[in-house]
Amino acid sequence: xxxxxxxxxxxxxxxxxxxxxxxxxxxxxxxxxxxxxxxxxxxxxxxxxxxxxxxxxxxxxxxxxxxxxxxxxxxxxxxxxxxxxxxxxxxxxxxxxxxxxxxxxxxxxxxxxxxxxxxxxxxxxxxxxxxxxxxxxx
Amino acid sequence: xxxxxxxxxxxxxxxxxxxxxxxxxxxxxxxxxxxxxxxxxxxxxxxxxxxxxxxxxxxxxxxxxxxxxxxxxxxxxxxxxxxxxxxxxxxxxxxxxxxxxxxxxxxxxxxxxxxxxxxxxxxxxxxxxxxxxxxxxxxxxxxxxxxxxxxxxxxxxxxxxxxxxxxxxxxxxxxxxxxxxxxxxxxxxxxxxxxxxxxxxxxxxxxxxxxxxxxxxxxxxxxxxxxxxxxxxxxxxxxxxxxxxxxxxxxxxxxxxxxxxxxxxxxxxxxxxxxxxxxxxxxxxxxxxxxxxxxxxxxxxxxxxxxxxxxxxxxxxxxxxxxxxxxxxxxxxxxxxxxxxxxxxxxxxxxxxxxxxxxxxxxxxxxxxxxxxxxxxxxxxxxxxx
Numbered sequence: 001x002x003x004x005x006x007x008x009x010x011x012x013x014x015x016x017x018x019x020x021x022x023x024x025x026x027x028x029x030x031x032x033x034x035x036x037x038x039x040x041x042x043x044x045x046x047x048x049x050x051x052x053x054x055x056x057x058x059x060x061x062x063x064x065x066x067x068x069x070x071x072x073x074x075x076x077x078x079x080x081x082x083x084x085x086x087x088x089x090x091x092x093x094x095x096x097x098x099x100x101x102x103x104x105x106x107x108x109x110x111x112x113x114x115x116x117x118x119x120x121x122x123x124x125x126x127x128x129x130x131x132x133x134x135x136x137x138x
Numbered sequence: 139x140x141x142x143x144x145x146x147x148x149x150x151x152x153x154x155x156x157x158x159x160x161x162x163x164x165x166x167x168x169x170x171x172x173x174x175x176x177x178x179x180x181x182x183x184x185x186x187x188x189x190x191x192x193x194x195x196x197x198x199x200x201x202x203x204x205x206x207x208x209x210x211x212x213x214x215x216x217x218x219x220x221x222x223x224x225x226x227x228x229x230x231x232x233x234x235x236x237x238x239x240x241x242x243x244x245x246x247x248x249x250x251x252x253x254x255x256x257x258x259x260x261x262x263x264x265x266x267x268x269x270x271x272x273x274x275x276x277x278x279x280x281x282x283x284x285x286x287x288x289x290x291x292x293x294x295x296x297x298x299x300x301x302x303x304x305x306x307x308x309x310x311x312x313x314x315x316x317x318x319x320x321x322x323x324x325x326x327x328x329x330x331x332x333x334x335x336x337x338x339x340x341x342x343x344x345x346x347x348x349x350x351x352x353x354x355x356x357x358x359x360x361x362x363x364x365x366x367x368x369x370x371x372x373x374x375x376x377x378x379x380x381x382x383x384x385x386x387x388x389x390x391x392x393x394x395x396x397x398x399x400x401x402x403x404x405x406x407x408x409x410x411x412x413x414x415x416x417x418x419x420x421x422x423x424x425x426x427x428x429x430x431x432x433x434x435x436x437x438x439x440x441x442x443x444x445x446x447x448x449x450x451x452x453x454x455x456x457x458x459x460x461x462x463x464x465x466x467x468x469x470x471x472x473x474x475x476x477x478x479x480x481x482x483x484x485x486x487x488x489x490x491x492x493x494x495x496x497x498x499x500x501x502x503x504x505x506x507x508x509x510x511x512x513x514x515x516x517x518x519x520x521x522x523x524x
Contacts, residue, residue, distance in 0.1 A: 002270075003281055003283070004269055004270055004276075004285070005270065005271055005272065005281065006271075006272050006277035006280075007271050007272060007273045008277065009274070009277075012277060012278075036393055037278070037393075037394075037395065038275045038278055038393070038395060040393045044392075044393065063297060063396075063398070064294065064296045064297035064300075064396065064399070065296050066284075066292035066293060066296060066348075067345065068282075068283035068284075068286075068289060068345065072286050072288070072289070072344060072345065073267060075267070075268070075283075076283050082282070082283050084284045084289060084293075086293060086395070086396045094394065094398065094401075096394050096395050096396055096398065097395070098279050098282050098395050098396065099282055100282050111296060111297065111300035112300065128281055128282070
C-alpha cells in the first residue's frame with residue numbers, strides 16, 4: 001500500500017511526460033493565452049478550443065493548505081504527516097497546482113508563503129511535481 | 139396568500155441512529171409515512187415525488203432501497219396509485235428537490251408532492267479510500283493525499299481563516315451553542331452530550347483546520363416533507379409553511395483542482411441574489427434561520443453570503459450571543475443531529491412557523507432554510523406563516 005499513482009490520459013499525458021523531463025507545463029489557450037489546470041475543453045475567457053502545454057516558471061504562493069495524517073489515509077503511512085498545499089502560480093491569479101512541501105515541518109508551512117516547484121522521484125516509473133519553500137519568505 | 143402558492147404541510151423524521159439494524163429503505167418509508175401522518179394525507183393523495191438521491195457515501199454499485207432510496211424505490215415501496223409527476227435532482231440537496239416540488243404544485247403538474255432525503259451509514263470507516271491509482275482529475279490531487287473529503291473541504295476553510303485573520307478557536311462558542319440545542323432532545327444522536335469550549339479546542343484534528351467536531355457525524359436516517367397548494371393546505375392538520383421565495387443554484391465557478399474559497403463566495407452570493415431578488419424581503423425580516431452545516435464553517439460563510447452579516451464577519455456572527463442576533467440552527471442542524479443533508483434545517487424552518495420547535499422563537503412568521511455548498515449545488519427557501 002502506497003501513495004496512489006497518477007494515470008495519464010490522452011489529455012494529460014504531455015503534463016506527465018514533461019514532469020519526467022523535470023519540467024512543469026500547463027495547458028494554455030492558444031487564442032487568448034489563459035492557463036487552465038486541470039485541462040479543460042473550452043477556454044472560459046474567450047471560448048477558444050485550441051490548447052497547448054507550455055512551460056511555467058514553477059514559482060508561486062501558498063493559497064490554501066491542510067495536513068494529511070497516516071490515520072486518515074493509510075496509503076501514506078510511511079510518509080505522513082504531509083503538508084498538502086494549493087500553490088497559486090505566478091502566471092495567473094487562481095491558477096492552482098496541488099503538491100506537498102519538501103524539506104519542511106508540515107506544521108511550519110503557512111498560507112501566503114512563497115514556494116517553487118521541485119521534482120520528487122517516487123520510483124523508477126514516475127516522479128511528482130512538488131514544492132519547496134523559497135528564500136524570499138520573510 | 140394566493141391559493142396556488144406552494145406550502146409545506148407535513149414533515150417527518152425517521153428514527154435516526156449512528157448505526158441502525160434497519161436498512162436505508164426502512165428509514166425512508168418510515169419518514170414518508172410520518173410526514174403523511176403529520177398532515178393527515180395518505181399515500182393515495184400523493185401524485186408527485188421529488189428527491190435528491192445521491193448516495194450518502196462512496197459506493198461502486200448502489201442497490202436501490204439499501205445504498206440509495208430515490209423515486210424508483212419509493213414508487214415501488216409505497217405503491218402511489220395517483221402518481222403523475224416525479225423529479226430527481228442531481229445537485230442541490232433536499233431543498234433543491236423541494237424547490238422542484240413547489241414548482242410542480244404551482245404549475246399544476248402535481249397537487250401533493252412527497253419529498254425526502256435518506257442517508258445511510260453502514261458499518262466501516264466512513265470515506266476511507268484505498269485505490270492504488272488516481273484517475274481523471276484526481277491524478278493531480280490524490281497522489282499528494284488530497285483525497286479524503288475532510289481534506290478537500292479543509293482547503294477553503296484554511297483560505298478563509300488566513301484571508302480574514304481568524305482562527306478555528308473563534309468557532310468554539312458557535313459549536314457549543316449549537317450542541318446545546320440538542321442536549322435535552324431525545325431524538326438527537328447527541329442527546330445528553332453537551333460540549334464545552336475546552337472540548338472543542340481539544341477535539342482531534344482530522345485535517346487542519348477541521349477537527350472532528352467540525353464534521354457532521356454520519357448516521358442512518360431520513361427526513362420527509364409533503365408539499366401542496368395553499369388551497370389544499372387549508373383542510374389539513376398542521377399550519378402550512380408557505381414557500382415565499384426559493385433558489386436552487388450553487389453551481390461551481392471556475393475550473394480548479396481544489397475548492398477555492400474565492401469561487402465559493404461568488405457562487406454563494408449568486409444563490410443569495412436569486413433568493414432575495416423579487417422576494418420583497420431582507421435578512422432583517424427573517425426571525426429564525428437554518429444554514430447548512432455539513433462542515434461547521436459553512437454556517438458562518440452562508441451567513442455572510444446570504445447577507446446576515448458582512449464579509450469576513452461570519453464567525454463572529456454565529457459565535458455571538460443568541461440574544462444579539464437572529465436565532466440560528468435551533469434544532470441543532472447536522473452538527474447536532476447527524477449527517478442528514480439539510481433535512482434538520484428544513485424541518486426546523488417549518489416547525490418554527492408552526493410553533494412546534496423545542497427552541498421556539500416567539501411569534502416567528504418568516505424563516506429561512508438553506509442546504510448544500512456552492513461547489514456541489516445548494517438551495518434555499520424562505521417560508522412564511524401567512
